[in-house]
Amino acid sequence: MNEKEIITFRAYGGCYASRNNGAVEGAKKGAVAVVIRSINLAHDDHPHTGGMTYEDGVEKIPSAAISTNDAEYIRTKYKSQRLRLLLDLNCQTLDPKPSHNVIGEIRGSQFPNKIITVGGHLDSWDIGEGAHDDGAGIVHSIEALRILKSLGYRPKHTLRVVLFMNEENGNMGGTTYASWVKQREEEHIAAIESDRGGFSPRGFDVDGSQYYLSLLKSFMPLFEPYELYRFEKGFGGVDIMPLKEHFQDIALFGFVPDSQRYFDFHHAATDVFEAVNKRELELGAASIACLIYLLDKNFTIPQGTKHRQRK
Amino acid sequence: MNEKEIITFRAYGGCYASRNNGAVEGAKKGAVAVVIRSINLAHDDHPHTGGMTYEDGVEKIPSAAISTNDAEYIRTKYKSQRLRLLLDLNCQTLDPKPSHNVIGEIRGSQFPNKIITVGGHLDSWDIGEGAHDDGAGIVHSIEALRILKSLGYRPKHTLRVVLFMNEENGNMGGTTYASWVKQREEEHIAAIESDRGGFSPRGFDVDGSQYYLSLLKSFMPLFEPYELYRFEKGFGGVDIMPLKEHFQDIALFGFVPDSQRYFDFHHAATDVFEAVNKRELELGAASIACLIYLLDKNFTIPQGTKHRQRK
Numbered sequence: 001m002n003e004k005e006i007i008t009f010r011a012y013g014g015c016y017a018s019r020n021n022g023a024v025e026g027a028k029k030g031a032v033a034v035v036i037r038s039i040n041l042a043h044d045d046h047p048h049t050g051g052m053t054y055e056d057g058v059e060k061i062p063s064a065a066i067s068t069n070d071a072e073y074i075r076t077k078y079k080s081q082r083l084r085l086l087l088d089l090n091c092q093t094l095d096p097k098p099s100h101n102v103i104g105e106i107r108g109s110q111f112p113n114k115i116i117t118v119g120g121h122l123d124s125w126d127i128g129e130g131a132h133d134d135g136a137g138i139v140h141s142i143e144a145l146r147i148l149k150s151l152g153y154r155p156k157h158t159l160r161v162v163l164f165m166n167e168e169n170g171n172m173g174g175t176t177y178a179s180w181v182k183q184r185e186e187e188h189i190a191a192i193e194s195d196r197g198g199f200s201p202r203g204f205d206v207d208g209s210q211y212y213l214s215l216l217k218s219f220m221p222l223f224e225p226y227e228l229y230r231f232e233k234g235f236g237g238v239d240i241m242p243l244k245e246h247f248q249d250i251a252l253f254g255f256v257p258d259s260q261r262y263f264d265f266h267h268a269a270t271d272v273f274e275a276v277n278k279r280e281l282e283l284g285a286a287s288i289a290c291l292i293y294l295l296d297k298n299f300t301i302p303q304g305t306k307h308r309q310r311k
Numbered sequence: 312m313n314e315k316e317i318i319t320f321r322a323y324g325g326c327y328a329s330r331n332n333g334a335v336e337g338a339k340k341g342a343v344a345v346v347i348r349s350i351n352l353a354h355d356d357h358p359h360t361g362g363m364t365y366e367d368g369v370e371k372i373p374s375a376a377i378s379t380n381d382a383e384y385i386r387t388k389y390k391s392q393r394l395r396l397l398l399d400l401n402c403q404t405l406d407p408k409p410s411h412n413v414i415g416e417i418r419g420s421q422f423p424n425k426i427i428t429v430g431g432h433l434d435s436w437d438i439g440e441g442a443h444d445d446g447a448g449i450v451h452s453i454e455a456l457r458i459l460k461s462l463g464y465r466p467k468h469t470l471r472v473v474l475f476m477n478e479e480n481g482n483m484g485g486t487t488y489a490s491w492v493k494q495r496e497e498e499h500i501a502a503i504e505s506d507r508g509g510f511s512p513r514g515f516d517v518d519g520s521q522y523y524l525s526l527l528k529s530f531m532p533l534f535e536p537y538e539l540y541r542f543e544k545g546f547g548g549v550d551i552m553p554l555k556e557h558f559q560d561i562a563l564f565g566f567v568p569d570s571q572r573y574f575d576f577h578h579a580a581t582d583v584f585e586a587v588n589k590r591e592l593e594l595g596a597a598s599i600a601c602l603i604y605l606l607d608k609n610f611t612i613p614q615g616t617k618h619r620q621r622k
Contacts, residue, residue: 003590006537041590200511200569202538226317227513227569229540258511258538258569260591279314279352280571 001041001263008041008259009196012266015039023063024055033062033087037071040263045069048267049125051168062089101173105160106145115181116295117160118144118192118288121167121239128271132262135273136198136281138163140255143285144292155296157189164239167195171238178242188246190295192253192288193237197265198276199257200227201287205234207244208251216253219294228287230256255288312352312574319352319570320507323577326350334374335366344373344398348382350574356380357579360436362479373400412484416471417456419607426492427606428471429455429503429599432478432550439582443573446584447509447592449474451566454596455603466607468500475550478506482549489553499557501606503564503599504548508576509592510568511538515602516545518555519562527564530605539598541567566599 005011018036026034038048045067054060064087066074074083102122108114120137124130141161148159164173181188190212192204203223206216216231223231236252243250257280265271316322329347337345349359356378365371375398377385385394413433419425431448435441452472459470475484492499501523503515514534517527527542534542547563554561568591576582 006594043589200571227541230538260511260594261588264588277572277575278354283317283571 001039003041008263011041012039012263019050019063019065020052023052023061024058026063027059027061031061033064033085035064035066035085035087038065038067038268040068040266040268042264043068043072044264044270046268046270047127048263049127050267062087064089096172099165101165101177102163103160104142104145105158106149106155108156108158109154110156112158113187115158115160115186115188116155116190116192116292116299117162117188117240117243118194118292119162119164119237119239120194121164121173123166123168123173124271125168125267127269128265128267129273131271131273131276132197132199132265133267133271134167134195136276136284137194137255139198139281140194140285140288143282144289147286147289148293153293157296157299159292159296162239167239171242174239175242177239178246181243182246188243188250189299190251190253191236191240191243192255192291193240194255194284194288195237195239196255196259197257197262198281198284199259199261200280201255201257201284203228203230203232203256204287204291205230205232205236205254205256206251207234207236207254209249212251215295215298218298219291222294223287223290226283226287253291255284255291257284312350314352319574322352323350323574330361330374330376331363334363334372335369337374338370338372342372344375344396346375346377346396346398349376349379349579351379351577351579353575354379354383355575355581357581358438359574359578360438361578373398375400410476412476412488413474414471415453415456416469417460417466419467419469420465421467423469424498425468426471426497426499427466427468427501427503427603427610428473428499428551428554429505429603430473430475430548430550431505432475432484434477434479434484435582436479436578438580439576439578440584442582442584442587443508443510443576444578444582445478445506447587447595448505448566450509450592451505451596451599454593455600458597458600459604464604466603468607468610470603470607473550478550482553485550486553488550489557492554493557499554499561500610501562501564502547502551502554503566503602504551505566505595505599506548506550507566507570508568508573509587509595510570510572511591512566512568512595512598514539514541514543514567515598516541516543516547516565516567517562518545518547518565520560523562526606526609529609530602533605534598534601537594537598564602566595568595 001011002014019039022034022036040048047065047067052063118141120134120141145161166172206212220231236254240252265275312322313325330350333345333347351359358376358378363374429452431445431452456472477483517523531542547565551563576586
């Protein structure tokens with residue numbers, strides 16, 4: 001990963017393909033297996049797992065990741081020498097089993113069929129607990145609505161928590177949810193996702209029209225005393241992304257916490273409960289509750305546009 | 312500590328007196344000893360130590376801190392019942408021994424007698440390693456000048472690292488340094504301190520004239536891409552504070568990292584090497600190196616003022 005990228009997700013984006021496409025690209029060049037340096041910034045002994053793909057018509061060769069320390073050891077000790085590696089892998093792809101998104105909501109008092117969702121994903125990689133990815137997003141989402149409920153807030157729009165099942169391995173939860181709401185002829189005006197860990201909040205990205213960016217930026221003075229500064233065009237989240245295919249004018253908001261420590265834990269055995277700081281987690285939930293409140297209060301259908309499903 | 316304070320140092324400021332003045336105020340009311348709830352935000356089992364004072368003419372009663380969990384246990388289990396506590400303390404104040412500030416510098420090419428210092432403090436409380444308080448500040452200070460040196464930068468002003476000895480127990484390092492530079496008739500134009508931990512950088516506070524605040528704010532666009540947003544009037548640092556008594560127009564800059572986790576470690580057994588994240592520490596050092604560079608490049612003596620020693 002490129003250490004010079006301040007936003008570590010950009011560094012991840014820059015080398016994600018080595019894991020995802022390594023087996024296909026390797027096989028095309030005649031490789032019998034592919035081994036990558038784990039995609040994380042820390043120099044440690046933990047291999048980081050994650051999604052990888054095969055392609056029909058290309059040989060399905062084994063694919064593995066080793067820790068950054070191990071990769072560094074091999075690189076510096078053996079340099080350009082030819083090496084033989086014995087791979088002993090026992091991973092396998094089992095048949096899919098039915099599972100479920102988990103949904104809860106507070107019905108809107110004025111526009112019950114206009115929905116603001118907030119969510120994260122329930123599934124995680126097996127080698128850790130998935131505390132940051134995405135236990136934090138699950139807690140953020142439930143806690144945000146619990147805060148509003150505990151304050152006795154009666155929303156105008158329906159506020160819905162969606163805990164998505166299976167983001168990591170094909171985004172089944174996100175695609176299924178989007179199809180489901182289309183069938184129900186619901187109208188989604190905004191969706192918020194937390195899937196970048198439970199660290200100190202810095203702001204929100206928005207993937208949507210200029211109206212939504214302006215609306216988000218108009219909230220800045222309210223967030224700044226709480227040290228949230230970043231309100232920009234950007235990425236919403238994998239789980240909520242399929243909603244864009246159905247709703248033309250929806251805005252997707254991605255919660256942006258401090259990203260510096262995220263890849264120390266991402267998809268690794270280190271992503272455990274103890275790695276999440278309670279206060280940082282709570283500040284994230286409070287920030288998301290505020291955004292939901294502000295959207296619910298201030299959202300109006302922009303002139304000249306109509307929130308509608310795509311054809 | 313008041314959890315609602317976003318900047319945790321403000322919460323610390325709000326209850327610091329209970330530890331510092333507890334023994335004096337207790338004795339005045341006839342107490343035989345004083346026991347406080349540790350000054351930290353986490354609910355854990357670690358007592359947090361720190362400075363406390365006695366007053367001539369007031370009985371010197373024992374003073375102790377218990378963990379937040381223990382304090383909560385006593386409060387909820389015994390409520391307003393009368394309790395007897397057996398205190399078994401073995402702490403004592405030993406005679407002072409000579410020690411030293413550690414100083415290194417890169418001489419200025421144009422104004423060698425005009426000095427920009429950067430520092431932290433070498434001493435720490437005995438129950439931990441002092442990794443965040445203030446090992447991080449020590450690394451930040453050395454590393455900031457190492458970065459500039461490794462780039463071959465030739466500063467106009469003298470850049471000096473000062474590793475202060477004994478901040479925690481009377482600020483002897485800071486007061487001694489200020490007297491020493493006065494004797495040498497040096498001119499200090501700016502001093503930077505890092506003593507708020509090794510977390511993700513957020514900005515700098517400045518304690519100085521409007522000229523310096525404007526100068527600092529003029530650097531903002533250069534820092535913002537690196538997620539430093541906070542450039543405000545504020546506190547410099549305990550070690551550099553005595554310089555203000557000698558230099559009328561000096562500016563003191565306090566490095567401001569994210570403060571949410573700091574009091575989990577402050578003055579406790581938890582303040583160890585492993586609690587510092589390498590990348591967050593490095594980003595702090597790089598931020599401080601940038602500020603030193605920008606001050607060295609852009610500082611000019613403001614019109615109508617003269618940097619001079621106080622009478």
